[in-house]
Every structure is written in C-alpha cells, then in structure tokens.
Amino acid sequence: MKEEKKRNPSRREFCIDSARIAGAGILASALPLSASAFVAAKDEIKVALVGCGGRGTGAAAQAMEADEGVRIVAMADIFPDRLESSRKGLTAKYGESGKMQVKDDSAFVGFDGYKKAIDMADVVILATPPGFRPQHFEYAVGKGKHVFMEKPLATDVAGIKTVMEAAKVARSKKLNVVVGLQRHYQRSYREVLKRLQENAAGEIVSGQVYWNSSGVWVNPRKPEYTELEYQLRNWYYFNWICGDHILEQHIHNIDVANWFIGANPVSAQGMGGREVRKGKEYGQIFDHHFVEFVYPEGQVISSQCRHQPGCMNRVEEVFQTTQGSVLVNSENTGIIRSRAGANIYAHEGRDDINPYQQEHNELFASVRAGAYDHDDTTHGIDSTMSAILGRMATYSGQQISWEDALATNLKLVPDIQSFNDMAPVMPDENGFYPVPVPGVNKYKM
DSSP states (O other), X not given: OOOOOXXXXXXXXXXXHHHHHHOOOTTGGGSOHHHHHHHHHOSOEEEEEEOOSHHHHHHHHHHHHHOTTEEEEEEEESOHHHHHHHHHHHHHHHTTTTOXXXXXXXXXXXXXXXXXXXXXXXXXXXXXXXXXXXHHHHHHHHTTOEEEEXXXXXXXXXXXXXXXXXXXXXXXXXXXXXXXXXXXXXHHHHHHHHHHHTTSSOOEEEEEEEEEEOOOOOOOOOTTXXXXXXXXXXXXXXXXXXXXXXXXXXXXXXXXXXXXXXSOOSEEEEEEEOSSOOSGGGTTOOSEEEEEEEOTTSOEXXXXXXEOTTSOOEEEEEEEESSEEEEEOTTSOEXXXXXXXXXXXXXXXXXXXXXXXXXXXXXXXXXXXXXXXXXXXXXHHHHHHHHHHHHHHHHHTSOEEHHHHHHTOOOOOOOOOSTTSOOSSOOXXXXXXXXXXXXXXXXXX
C-alpha cells in the first residue's frame, strides 16, 4: 500500500478552489500486456477523465496527487462548457507541474468522446452521471484500462448486468478497479470492521442507516436547450440517468450495511414520495424513502434518506449487535459500545487521511507496482443493486425479493447519439414529469 497522505483536499474542496481559479513493474512479467506493461517501461501513467463535472474534476486532482508520474492526457464530456471549466481549473492548479497535459486535440466533446479519451490512457476516471457508467466501464475494460469509477454503477438492472459481465473481463485481464464508495478507504470504518470481525461485540442483528439532508442543486431551463439537454443538465432528477437519491447518494449507507453484515439483502419493502419537492423542476424523483432491508440471517436494516430543507440532517450508520452497538460516520466517528454503554473501541481520527484521496493512493500504487490487488466491482455491483431494489420497493409499495428484481431486466437508459434524440421521459402539457405512485405503479421504473 502506498504511504498514506494525511492532508489532501476533498473533491468538494478542490472543485470550489478550481471554480475560483477558472470559473515499476516488479510483477509486470506475470500480468497481461494490457494491464501492466507500461509500468515497467516508463514512469508516466497516462490518465483520461470521462465526465468533467465537480466530481470528476476533483477525482482527477486526487489522481495527480496520488502519484508523481500521473499525467492527465485526455478529457471527455458531452458539454463543452463543463469540459473547458474543468480543464482551466486543473491547468491552473497543475499545469506548471506538467501533470495536466490536455490540449485542444485531446479534449473530446460529444456522446462518443469517451472512446477517444479512453483510447489515449492507461487509467481512466469514469465520473459521468451513473446512467452512462455501464457502457463506459464496458468499453474501458475492453480496451485493457485500469479504472476508477464513481458510484453508483448503473441506474437499472440491464446496466447492472452489463457491469457484471465487464467485471469478469476486468478480472481476466487483471485490471485494477476502484469504485468511489470511499468509506471502504476510510480508516475509521476499516478499524471498526476489523474489531467486529474479531468478535469485539458479537454479531450484527439490526441497524439503521441514514442520509437525511436538504437536497441538491437545480439548473434552470434555458430556451436553447432541447428536452434531452435539459434533463442531462439536471440529471439528478431523472431516474434513467440518476436512479433517484436513494441510489445516487444513499448508496453509501446501504453499502456500509452490506459490508458490515457481509451479505446482500434478500428482500426489501418500504415507502416514499414527494412531500416538499413537488415542482416540475424536480423531475420525477422522490424527496424521501424509507426501506426495510432483510438479510439472509434475519438481520433487518432500516434505511432512511430525505431531501427536505428544515428537517433533521443525519448521515451515518448505526448497528445493534448481540453484545452491544456500533456507530460510524464520514466524520471519522467509529465507536463500538457494550450493552451497558461502555466504549469497547473509540476511533481517534484527528490525523486520518482523506478517504477520497486514499482511493487514488491505493489504485495508483497498484498500477505503479504492476500489481493486481484492487477489485471493487463486487461490492460496487451489490450495493448498486441493493439501492435499486430499495427504489423498486418504495416506488411500488410492494415487498420485492432480490431474485425478482434481477429477473425484471429493467432498462431505463436508451442509446443516445445527440441532444436532438428523444428524451426517455417527457413532460406533460403542463411541464410535469411522470412520478411513481406507490400502489399504482409497478416497480419496473
């Protein structure tokens, strides 16, 4: 593992900073050529960024911080303004170091630009809205590239199945794949889980996981936008490209439940709707979800996510065990307590490294060494499917099994070539989009 860096900007912090600025191979012989030959031959690791929004820009910065030899050599986005803003910000910060090397002829705009960018790189960062993730991941591993990709990995069952097949290819080629479920790279979570696995507090029997906050951005519609461009600029509010906030955001907390229990849910039932966010600008997603996930040994996880201003905010995970309880969150809290309330373990996290940075530190250390020791595809796939299962339950008001959800072959994402294509969902005559109605709608949306 590469030496951990104790202080690095988060993706959010980096994007704020860049907005202000701009508006080798000891195992190489054992691995396939596509996976590691470049490491033994040269010091540079060429990286392509696909998806140049705030998340992608921050990930590119952290890639450059992770290894002195990283060079961002190509970028791709469907929006020229977003690509240029990202390129200017990264160039202002890293251009003089030589790490940022994207010129006009390696900045690709359009729905097929990702292919041209990926072709130029050794490692790719996939940070577009998640509806595009399956096709981008499939292409990247087909070309033999190591991958960092953001969560979730798809918005529908068809996409998950594409990722499953691509993950098999990645393993056969010994490609490192890191998924942006960064709690897996956070020391407090790792330390708590280690102690649970050592039986510090018995077995998990139940839990509650939360992502309750006030919500996210809205981009106003402009006259020059086609319907498809409007939806893509407001991707968070459309299920085909986002999957609803239970998937795009709350996946982190559901992932922790799966990880700590060591299994996927076998079924889910729940409720949700739109109590506050009812305007047409909020597309078709709910503003709250509550799901009960049942696990193979009978554990029940209560899952809450909410986008409602003025309400209690809470983002963390709590578990009850046969001998006590557990509390973990992204603020480096990691506590295991006995039934009597005494601390069995309390994580001291003041000097913890940034887990967003650690994802890249470990990925590029593996690439640099020509090693194959990072494959996050399994928990990325399982957590994505778990959140989709939860969404199906809240949209329908039905109890749904994992097997039944997978059997739907739900497909929300069409093949898109240009902004002039028909959008997958269309507004009615008053500008409102179809919203699921529990008890009326089927869960296949």
